[in-house]
Amino acid sequence: MPTFPFSAIVAQDEMRQALLIAAVDPSIGGVLVFGDRGTGKSTAIRALAALLPPMRAVVGCPYNCDPDSPAESCPHCASLPGTRRKSEKKPVPVVDLPLGATEDRVVGTLDLERALGAGVKAFEPGLLARANRGFLYIDEVNLLEDHLVDLLLDVAASGVNTVEREGLSLRHPAKFVLVGSGNPEEGELRPQLLDRFGLACEVTTPQDIATRIAVVRARDAYERDPEGFCAARAGDETAIRKTILLARERLPHLNVPDSALERAAQLCLALGTDGLRGELTLMRTARALAALDGAESVTDDHIRRVAPAALRHRLRRNPLDESGSTARVERALAEVFS
Amino acid sequence: MSGRGASGAKPAAVALPLSRPSLTRGPPSPAEGGGKAEAPQNIWPDALRAARLLATDPHGFGGAVLRAGPGPVRERWLDTLRAMLPPGTPWRRLPPGIGDDSLLGGLDLAATLAAGRPVARAGLLAQANGGLIVVPMAERLPPGIAARLAGALDTGTASESPARFGLVLLDEGEGDETVADALADRLAFRIDLTGLGVAECDTPAVATDIDPGDPEADPLGTLCRLAEALGVASLRGPILAGRVARTLAAEEPVGTDAITAAARLVLAPRATRLPVPEEAMPEEAEAPPPPPAEDGPPEDTTDPAPADAAQDRVLESVRAAIPAKLLDQLLAGGVRLSAAKAGRVGQPAAARTGRPIGSRRGDPRRGRLDLLATLRAAAPWQALRRAAGETRPIVVRRDDLRIRILRQRTETTTVFCVDASGSAALERLAEAKGAVELLLAEAYVRRDRVALVAFRGAGAELVLPPTRSLTRAKRGLSGLPGGGGTPLAAGIDAALSVALGVRRSGSRPVIVLLTDGRANVARSGEGGRARAGAEALQAARALRAAGMPALVIDTGARGEGARAVADAMAARYLVLPRADAGLLSAAVRAAL
Numbered sequence: 001m002p003t004f005p006f007s008a009i010v011a012q013d014e015m016r017q018a019l020l021i022a023a024v025d026p027s028i029g030g031v032l033v034f035g036d037r038g039t040g041k042s043t044a045i046r047a048l049a050a051l052l053p054p055m056r057a058v059v060g061c062p063y064n065c066d067p068d069s070p071a072e073s074c075p076h077c078a079s080l081p082g083t084r085r086k087s088e089k090k091p092v093p094v095v096d097l098p099l100g101a102t103e104d105r106v107v108g109t110l111d112l113e114r115a116l117g118a119g120v121k122a123f124e125p126g127l128l129a130r131a132n133r134g135f136l137y138i139d140e141v142n143l144l145e146d147h148l149v150d151l152l153l154d155v156a157a158s159g160v161n162t163v164e165r166e167g168l169s170l171r172h173p174a175k176f177v178l179v180g181s182g183n184p185e186e187g188e189l190r191p192q193l194l195d196r197f198g199l200a201c202e203v204t205t206p207q208d209i210a211t212r213i214a215v216v217r218a219r220d221a222y223e224r225d226p227e228g229f230c231a232a233r234a235g236d237e238t239a240i241r242k243t244i245l246l247a248r249e250r251l252p253h254l255n256v257p258d259s260a261l262e263r264a265a266q267l268c269l270a271l272g273t274d275g276l277r278g279e280l281t282l283m284r285t286a287r288a289l290a291a292l293d294g295a296e297s298v299t300d301d302h303i304r305r306v307a308p309a310a311l312r313h314r315l316r317r318n319p320l321d322e323s324g325s326t327a328r329v330e331r332a333l334a335e336v337f338s
Numbered sequence: 339m340s341g342r343g344a345s346g347a348k349p350a351a352v353a354l355p356l357s358r359p360s361l362t363r364g365p366p367s368p369a370e371g372g373g374k375a376e377a378p379q380n381i382w383p384d385a386l387r388a389a390r391l392l393a394t395d396p397h398g399f400g401g402a403v404l405r406a407g408p409g410p411v412r413e414r415w416l417d418t419l420r421a422m423l424p425p426g427t428p429w430r431r432l433p434p435g436i437g438d439d440s441l442l443g444g445l446d447l448a449a450t451l452a453a454g455r456p457v458a459r460a461g462l463l464a465q466a467n468g469g470l471i472v473v474p475m476a477e478r479l480p481p482g483i484a485a486r487l488a489g490a491l492d493t494g495t496a497s498e499s500p501a502r503f504g505l506v507l508l509d510e511g512e513g514d515e516t517v518a519d520a521l522a523d524r525l526a527f528r529i530d531l532t533g534l535g536v537a538e539c540d541t542p543a544v545a546t547d548i549d550p551g552d553p554e555a556d557p558l559g560t561l562c563r564l565a566e567a568l569g570v571a572s573l574r575g576p577i578l579a580g581r582v583a584r585t586l587a588a589e590e591p592v593g594t595d596a597i598t599a600a601a602r603l604v605l606a607p608r609a610t611r612l613p614v615p616e617e618a619m620p621e622e623a624e625a626p627p628p629p630p631a632e633d634g635p636p637e638d639t640t641d642p643a644p645a646d647a648a649q650d651r652v653l654e655s656v657r658a659a660i661p662a663k664l665l666d667q668l669l670a671g672g673v674r675l676s677a678a679k680a681g682r683v684g685q686p687a688a689a690r691t692g693r694p695i696g697s698r699r700g701d702p703r704r705g706r707l708d709l710l711a712t713l714r715a716a717a718p719w720q721a722l723r724r725a726a727g728e729t730r731p732i733v734v735r736r737d738d739l740r741i742r743i744l745r746q747r748t749e750t751t752t753v754f755c756v757d758a759s760g761s762a763a764l765e766r767l768a769e770a771k772g773a774v775e776l777l778l779a780e781a782y783v784r785r786d787r788v789a790l791v792a793f794r795g796a797g798a799e800l801v802l803p804p805t806r807s808l809t810r811a812k813r814g815l816s817g818l819p820g821g822g823g824t825p826l827a828a829g830i831d832a833a834l835s836v837a838l839g840v841r842r843s844g845s846r847p848v849i850v851l852l853t854d855g856r857a858n859v860a861r862s863g864e865g866g867r868a869r870a871g872a873e874a875l876q877a878a879r880a881l882r883a884a885g886m887p888a889l890v891i892d893t894g895a896r897g898e899g900a901r902a903v904a905d906a907m908a909a910r911y912l913v914l915p916r917a918d919a920g921l922l923s924a925a926v927r928a929a930l
Contacts, residue, residue: 038523038572042492099485104706143481167709184809205571213562216576220558
């Protein structure tokens, strides 16, 4: 059954924008989606991955290495003879990390089969290896054990998984876009961890009947005839794919004027965010959005559009402040851009 | 009253503990019978219809949550369902504490070690492809397993092999214990057979085929509007209902009767509010707005009356199928969202994180392999094992495998039990609320949880179920009223029951009781200081018998009553007549 097409997702504009931005610039540091159940979070992420063009990867490499990347960075590719590595086309991976996954399964561990069967010390790659160059999706990230979240964010930030356990010692590439989702009513992430996610968006079940009916109708049409439904949207999908690819090309050449940097700094000051990560992410996100728009340089408008997603999870908590973080960002935006 | 056997017969089916505290919201509702719920004679036929539907396409409908105590009624439904499945359809039972390898498939450890080469086996999910998995005690399903089941339901695969199964979640929860929402939301049916007698299940198999009724112009739109009217937030509700309606109607166009039946089966059990009756809808009557896509027959657009009338009829029928309990709760002043228990965190038995404190024999896929200990265990036997032409350098058997024992810091859940009675109530409540929020703000770092029980008037209520969410806490605490008598015994009972639940889920409960100790309402809800005082002491002793750590904060000026209560429950005792939120949270922190 083909995946539900990205272009057929109704509403949830902020989440779609955040995912597209992450697809254009994976270095932004992942997307956190907080909100109700049944709002199409996992549908959207699977749809996005299916939409991306297949990537070239070294044949047989458990880390999906790019054949043009330096071979030394990957334990598998470094062991291959010769300089030219054979490559094949692979779909962009989306790896699910289930709650209650063990550390072994996430980072990889001693290959028990080979250790016990053949007496060979070998590494069995984990989920991080499979997610390299793709997406790692964690539903209910707020319920994930803290040490695992710590580990994931660390790997996501460095792009390298370092394994030192059971007598194994190796490093392998693990660059992926981390997508977490959850419902804040069931527990919250620690602020330190929140801060590591590049973007945070809030999704809610659509409240107006028309949108709700549109969602249900689209889903129903898809379930009745998946192939036909996807074929009808093939054009839209291609258009989005082209936009992403163009934006990726344009990204390194985009001009970020000093005025935009100043705006970003003013905003972060007004909100009292800790550290410089807020400014950095805001600037990168605005640049990715400008690239998606096909603009020449980053403007105030881009900053204004991405500020809530880039900043709302970095505000210092005040348990007795009643107003939500989105409202606080909006207030600061109104002040700075007045 | 005669038609309402359902809630009256409840104690017969579920063995309740003797001193089950009342956790009702406010006074016992006078609404016994006020709900216009239909007699239980409709429960069993509806359950049978759900079974029939589920048997036709287990994966498509996701499955059913079956809430009922163990007994002949539940068995009969399961037997009926099983008999309806085509012969040869897989039917599996999920064993409690199942590991990843048996669930998703993986290495057969014993066979692998014996053969010296990897031997794979299919997991339970893949074995159940095309059939059903029965999950006993689903309300206590660990979140990890629930997440894997939900993931497999979404993708139809488990470890890359097809696993298109349906689930039957057997929910034996009492009171607030319910199945994880993340899972229940994906299943079409919720069947509550609690309190149903065997005699009531003797209805011969009803005709489940539906006369399609008048063709309906916009079935999905109607279901969406119904879902909205019933307060069903998740869109999976109307999507699943649409699927049910189409299956029931068997052919296009889907008729009104099929929609009614689908709404009864799928939407009614998810209702969180009562549909507003037509006449009670004031000017803001936008509840049924015109459908956005006007692709219906022309007479539908010119004269909306027939469509509205049809929708009302559907709504009336659905209303009758809303669980009686929901009606009672609504009439008693608001429904408690069952989402409260959705995200239960922490598995006590198998700690996967923490400090290693040794190793024990075990399966390395359920813990971390302790390589040194494994080799040490295998070493003495090498000479013996190598005898018969063995080529492997080291022969390890399953019995040699050692895994690390990890000790995890268990999280603490502070159960506040607050006296909300009398004149000082407002102030005291405000301070308790402040303390809860301060503690929660710290819980970001400490990963602890907080719950709050308030007692006043005739009984106690659970204002805030155990949570670590500030969002939830703020909402739960904002509308907490004060005033009235002091039902201290009921308050302690309620706090104890919450604390026992917390302990069952593997975390460490601490009760903090804020009161002046002057009880004047007995458990029965009647006044009388002497009896109320004696009962309060009795409840306090029950707390001590349960070994529950407690802290009593005396908010009274003279402080005799609270002291006695504290002694009876062997609790720490603090006098803080002018407790403010900061002091209070500091005192609690010091006592933990």
